[in-house]
Amino acid sequence: MFIISSKYEQVLDCIKSIKPGTKISVRGLAESLHLSAGTVYKAIKEAEAAGLVITKPKAGTVRIDSESRIPGLGLSGIELMRVLGLHAEAGRPNLRNSIEKIIVCDSDVSSLQRRMENYNSSSVLCICGQRPEMHRAILGLGANLLITDFQKLDAVDRITAERMGLFILSSATDTYTLLRVFERQLGRHGVPTGEDSVRSWMQAPDLLYDDDIVADWLRLYSKLSVTQQLPVVDSKLNLIGGVDVLHAAAADPSMKLSRLVSGDEMYLRLNAEDSIEDAAQEMVLKGASLGVVQDGGKMIGTLSGADLLRYYMYTASQENPLNITPFLRQDEELSTENRFVYALLFPDEALENVRHVEVYAILTAISELMKSLGCTNYIFTNCTFYSEHKIVFSEGLILTCLNAASDGNYFIIEAEINDDRQSYIKGIFTISRDRTEEDE
16 A cells, blocks of 8 residues: 555656646656556546646646636635535634635645745635645645545644634545636636536546455545445446445455446446536436546546536526525425425426526525524535426425434435325435534
8 A cells, every 4th residue: 555655656746847738648657657557547636636637638638737727716715615615624713814815735835835925824725635744834824724635634733723813624525626616616707507518517536446456445435425336447447337335345355346346337327528407307317316427438527416406506696597485385284393395386487497496496495494493504415316207387386395314413304396196306415514604
């Protein structure tokens, strides 16, 4: 394991020395560093996660200046949290600090100091992975911190941030994915439309290779909160199947995944250039919580139910197509403390001009239920939609929203639209409380 780690570091150090704009060849790096192509390929994926390179269709992998990809902001920590789905780990009273500069910490402290020149340090937000020594250096320079691939915050860092009037944010996703979200939601004008591609909203994939071993599976799985299966690919990134937790837990840690992998039919395949609306429809109809995104037959990402929710919520906030609330009539007799029941009374304009109005109705009902449960600030962590029949908008449609389980901080919400004949769409949502504003 340590040998593999040192090889990755060797490749990453080489990539850092390459001039931005330079095309990077897996074969070329492998030959110059005397490493296998497989090792170099995996290291390049690590470089993508660190924001050092980007891979574009037909263009290949290119070294980038990660700093140049981040637009000027002028947003507060609170606004960044809302837009990007981040968590506050420390310094909540300081979240109103305005951020003018975002820096991806892909090098050393001296480089970071140079990049912070001419900026008020408290207006800088540094994005950094699991590098504790760098976290301390960032806070020591007086900058705010966003930790990616977050696992646990050091108590000393928490105290330091609060003492210096700074804040620390966290994200369970990797740096590369966050950069894509920055570009998508903060770095462009206009709003997303149904013509937006799956590529624009997918996540960097958590995957394994068929020559990896069960110990590799366990290490990756331990970092995830909801995924029950991890996709497995061959050396050419062709999807060959997956390994679930039951089989992995019972296997010898040294066993090759190729001996455990099940068929690829468990995964819904999506094309990277598919419309996000078409992908959403297919995931709902097939009850898929995760879609594997492919480009030219190769796996390049995943699209989850949470990604679709983020798309719909962002679209609604930007376009504000319709205030759904007036068209949800609550049935007081059937509703209880943990279950809200509504009659759906959609006007013709909603059906003609708003895409997937039923999704907006469910999100509105969830919002009302969460308010009644004393939780006005929350984050969707996962969701799965099931569609048993194509929805027919007519009199008699009922929307039920149920708090199936909760401990005050985490909630499992079930929602369903049906009439007296059949069920049309169901959804299961995992939600966590966001205490940011409550703690200010």
